[in-house]
Amino acid sequence: MSFVVVAQSMKFEQPLQLQSGASIRDYSLSYETYGTLNADKSNAVLICHALNASHHVAGEYADDPKNVGWWDTMIGPGKPVDTNQFFVIGVNNLGSCFGSTGPMHTHPDTGKVYGADFPVVTVEDWVNAQARLLDALGIEQLAAVMGGSLGGMQALSWTMQYPERVRHAVVVASAPNLTAENIAFNEVARRAIVTDPDFYEGHFYEHGVVPKRGLRIARMIGHITYLSDDVMNEKFGRELRSAVNSPTGYKYSTQDVEFQIESYLRYQGDKFSEYFDANTYLLITRALDYFDPARAFGGDLCAALARATCKFLLVSFTTDWRFSPARSREMVQGLIANGRDVSYAEIDAPHGHDAFLLEDARYLSVVRSYFDRMADGLNAGGAA
Amino acid sequence: MSFVVVAQSMKFEQPLQLQSGASIRDYSLSYETYGTLNADKSNAVLICHALNASHHVAGEYADDPKNVGWWDTMIGPGKPVDTNQFFVIGVNNLGSCFGSTGPMHTHPDTGKVYGADFPVVTVEDWVNAQARLLDALGIEQLAAVMGGSLGGMQALSWTMQYPERVRHAVVVASAPNLTAENIAFNEVARRAIVTDPDFYEGHFYEHGVVPKRGLRIARMIGHITYLSDDVMNEKFGRELRSAVNSPTGYKYSTQDVEFQIESYLRYQGDKFSEYFDANTYLLITRALDYFDPARAFGGDLCAALARATCKFLLVSFTTDWRFSPARSREMVQGLIANGRDVSYAEIDAPHGHDAFLLEDARYLSVVRSYFDRMADGLNAGGAA
Numbered sequence: 001m002s003f004v005v006v007a008q009s010m011k012f013e014q015p016l017q018l019q020s021g022a023s024i025r026d027y028s029l030s031y032e033t034y035g036t037l038n039a040d041k042s043n044a045v046l047i048c049h050a051l052n053a054s055h056h057v058a059g060e061y062a063d064d065p066k067n068v069g070w071w072d073t074m075i076g077p078g079k080p081v082d083t084n085q086f087f088v089i090g091v092n093n094l095g096s097c098f099g100s101t102g103p104m105h106t107h108p109d110t111g112k113v114y115g116a117d118f119p120v121v122t123v124e125d126w127v128n129a130q131a132r133l134l135d136a137l138g139i140e141q142l143a144a145v146m147g148g149s150l151g152g153m154q155a156l157s158w159t160m161q162y163p164e165r166v167r168h169a170v171v172v173a174s175a176p177n178l179t180a181e182n183i184a185f186n187e188v189a190r191r192a193i194v195t196d197p198d199f200y201e202g203h204f205y206e207h208g209v210v211p212k213r214g215l216r217i218a219r220m221i222g223h224i225t226y227l228s229d230d231v232m233n234e235k236f237g238r239e240l241r242s243a244v245n246s247p248t249g250y251k252y253s254t255q256d257v258e259f260q261i262e263s264y265l266r267y268q269g270d271k272f273s274e275y276f277d278a279n280t281y282l283l284i285t286r287a288l289d290y291f292d293p294a295r296a297f298g299g300d301l302c303a304a305l306a307r308a309t310c311k312f313l314l315v316s317f318t319t320d321w322r323f324s325p326a327r328s329r330e331m332v333q334g335l336i337a338n339g340r341d342v343s344y345a346e347i348d349a350p351h352g353h354d355a356f357l358l359e360d361a362r363y364l365s366v367v368r369s370y371f372d373r374m375a376d377g378l379n380a381g382g383a384a
Numbered sequence: 385m386s387f388v389v390v391a392q393s394m395k396f397e398q399p400l401q402l403q404s405g406a407s408i409r410d411y412s413l414s415y416e417t418y419g420t421l422n423a424d425k426s427n428a429v430l431i432c433h434a435l436n437a438s439h440h441v442a443g444e445y446a447d448d449p450k451n452v453g454w455w456d457t458m459i460g461p462g463k464p465v466d467t468n469q470f471f472v473i474g475v476n477n478l479g480s481c482f483g484s485t486g487p488m489h490t491h492p493d494t495g496k497v498y499g500a501d502f503p504v505v506t507v508e509d510w511v512n513a514q515a516r517l518l519d520a521l522g523i524e525q526l527a528a529v530m531g532g533s534l535g536g537m538q539a540l541s542w543t544m545q546y547p548e549r550v551r552h553a554v555v556v557a558s559a560p561n562l563t564a565e566n567i568a569f570n571e572v573a574r575r576a577i578v579t580d581p582d583f584y585e586g587h588f589y590e591h592g593v594v595p596k597r598g599l600r601i602a603r604m605i606g607h608i609t610y611l612s613d614d615v616m617n618e619k620f621g622r623e624l625r626s627a628v629n630s631p632t633g634y635k636y637s638t639q640d641v642e643f644q645i646e647s648y649l650r651y652q653g654d655k656f657s658e659y660f661d662a663n664t665y666l667l668i669t670r671a672l673d674y675f676d677p678a679r680a681f682g683g684d685l686c687a688a689l690a691r692a693t694c695k696f697l698l699v700s701f702t703t704d705w706r707f708s709p710a711r712s713r714e715m716v717q718g719l720i721a722n723g724r725d726v727s728y729a730e731i732d733a734p735h736g737h738d739a740f741l742l743e744d745a746r747y748l749s750v751v752r753s754y755f756d757r758m759a760d761g762l763n764a765g766g767a768a
Contacts, residue, residue: 238679
């Protein structure tokens, strides 16, 4: 049983200038807060979410106790990010489909549902929108910004976009940009969605359909890249779902589920297609593709990171082949070259990229120690 | 300019019993032969193909000189598998779409196109069909059977199904079965095809359409797994196809091609969907999933391999994450434990799984040496 939380929403009427040149106005951000903001407002921690997560980071809703926050192992009273010490903020990003303004909402200029006309948003745009939320909450400076995967990219971007507003950044299972292979997987998923006849060029809402075929394929591809080969073999191996009476146990069918791994992937795909928005999937994978802070510095990550002034904790997982430890080490090296204060933990975990969401004693203890030291600093009266 | 070859076809009227319990009759196999069968018929080499290849292994057609065989770097006069020494046979597998009987042909029982009713075929079935072709060609024993990837599985299976008919097996970039991750990628590709509205449950031929959307996605997924992360980064990296005049060069679009890797994958997908049969794709990926010679021995590969009596050359490539060197080492260990004569080369090549089709000096020289020694034995009068 976790603690009870309440989702909130903040409306922003003024246009937000986007990196693409477009802007968006009259938008809302859904968010949640846990713990208490201290008197000098120095204990705020912002949590940034990845692809299919939301502002519901921890705790549970009074009327929906099964809906536990996606990082509940990490955040809460007495957890590694202790809400008895810190005021934690979770925010759903612009363009997502969990409450904040997204493609399924009405464009204030046209009175029609955005659909494919929702502007392309980037990691930098999300950070700007998050900064506005902090302004509205009266928070000048964060004790820490933290995120895993795409959330880690946002945390990293905070340190370069608003160096004076961040004291610590915790960047987990992330990367300073996507590799060609990462982009390739995103592209296949997007093509599956876009070529689904029910996509209607992004305006499926008015046709009363959902491109579920494409969403299922997208999710299946994603799932493969979240897990390690090892953990898949351990969990599923070559186990059959229901062996039949043949010398091999095989049904000999090209379309029926034969192996457990197939059953698992189909289930994950079906479930995802019931709740996730297709246009959001395109927007969020594109934000991943586009993130590349070194780009404006001729590919020099070290030069890009020179803007950051805060302290860092980076964490990676040995079996994560989506955002491998080598990618975290690139960031660590860039920060060290700039003389920054960096802690780095490479956790030997079998679960692949998914490890950042799972309970792993060493991982949680690394984060706990880091935040405990931060809390000690706060309680000593300084801004740790 | 390569040598000129001619495609041939052999009709088989008698039913071939399949592993599933079904059988198939009145089928044809397309094949090609290069070089000359010697007097004692001891210099025959059978080449087995992988997913989207065919009997057109080497050389070119007189009327279509651009259509060069898929393993032309490996096989031909003076090549590592020297057709001045060996009589090489390439055969298109049952269920494929390059000439041998497949789902697009007519079922002799119903007079209708097979479509989804084409029987499920396995690696073992293909080997049995190949053995019948050798019978028809009057070849009792092969000097060698050779293949890469799925072709390597067939070569391996030959040594266990017909140990007395094989003197050497050359198994390149292969595995003794698929991992859960391998099956997972196959399953996503199959779901993309099967859920394409133009698939019509496998009977799309009569509707005059082709499930191209699904085939494109299937091929894009395949292509990602054929290449290494490194070679993708080297070839494409984060390069844009056509940078626009914005600070980042990005167009900021979720659907337009932005990165070179996207353009490459879309092109590969489009090309594939023009020529490959959707039902064949299902059949061949299922044959891959099902192959598991250890299965009948309680998962004991060593016990399965005890049936093999020939000599072996195995080759793997360091950056092949589809069929990693570790999978080849499993086979090597199983063979050594059985006291078999095994040569093994792990080639340090950057190209991932695709390396087995590419020109790599060390790789080609390993195969050349192996076949040269075989040829010496033949010329000395013995059956090397």
